[in-house]
Amino acid sequence: EDKVVQSPLSLVVHEGDTVTLNCSYEVTNFRSLLWYKQEKKAPTFLFMLTSSGIEKKSGRLSSILDKKELFSILNITATQTGDSAIYLCAGGIQGAQKLVFGQGTRLTINP
Amino acid sequence: GAGVSQTPSNKVTEKGKYVELRCDPISGHTALYWYRQSLGQGPEFLIYFQGTGAADDSGLPNDRFFAVRPEGSVSTLKIQRTERGDSAVYLCASSLSGQGAYGYTFGSGTRLTVV
Numbered sequence: 001e002d003k004v005v006q007s008p009l010s011l012v013v014h015e016g017d018t019v020t021l022n023c024s025y026e027v028t029n030f031r032s033l034l035w036y037k038q039e040k041k042a043p044t045f046l047f048m049l050t051s052s053g054i055e056k057k058s059g060r061l062s063s064i065l066d067k068k069e070l071f072s073i074l075n076i077t078a079t080q081t082g083d084s085a086i087y088l089c090a091g092g093i094q095g096a097q098k099l100v101f102g103q104g105t106r107l108t109i110n111p
Numbered sequence: 112g113a114g115v116s117q118t119p120s121n122k123v124t125e126k127g128k129y130v131e132l133r134c135d136p137i138s139g140h141t142a143l144y145w146y147r148q149s150l151g152q153g154p155e156f157l158i159y160f161q162g163t164g165a166a167d168d169s170g171l172p173n174d175r176f177f178a179v180r181p182e183g184s185v186s187t188l189k190i191q192r193t194e195r196g197d198s199a200v201y202l203c204a205s206s207l208s209g210q211g212a213y214g215y216t217f218g219s220g221t222r223l224t225v226v
Binding site for chain 2: 004006031032034036040041042043044045048088090092093094096097098099100101102103104
């Protein structure tokens with residue numbers, strides 16, 4: 001059965017800290033690894049990774065995929081209170097359209 | 112439309128009742144997806160439409176759940192004989208055809224509460 005596991009489940013840090021969120025996956029016919037940010041109800045797209053070792057970056061956020069170790073991380077530097085959200089990781093499957101999501105990491109940034 | 116629109120945003124119903132949840136995808140997106148997100152969990156796949164047909168309904172939990180997309184645009188998720196365990200946020204998403212593995216755009220969801 002395809003599975004995505006995120007850690008930690010919850011993280012509380014102070015504004016300005018750097019955080020690393022982890023995602024491991026066991027997905028048959030793996031195609032892609034996606035990160036989403038969920039603040040209220042709608043998850044919003046952050047990154048899509050398909051190749052190992054190539055960092056994707058957007059402002060203070062960056063992510064990288066390791067297809068040998070079946071692992072991805074999401075880094076956020078100089079965190080702000082607006083970064084408080086649930087961060088979801090999902091695996092995409094070759095030949096299928098559904099995504100397999102992890103349970104999410106709830107990140108809280110305190111001022 | 113500009114984004115994926117879901118109505119209602121919140122729905123409270125009594126156990127045993129029938130509910131319909133509506134999704135209006137992004138214009139031009141032929142692929143449409145329904146997910147269910149229980150409290151403290153990630154979204155769980157329910158069903159995927161390509162055009163009017165359900166291409167993958169493997170995630171529907173039982174025969175009380177049914178979804179349609181008669182004209183290849185708006186979709187309705189129907190739940191019969193609702194149970195308290197059906198309480199969750201129901202998310203709809205859409206994408207261009209065949210692009211699901213590259214991510215899609217989600218709507219704001221319908222929070223269903225069965226009392």
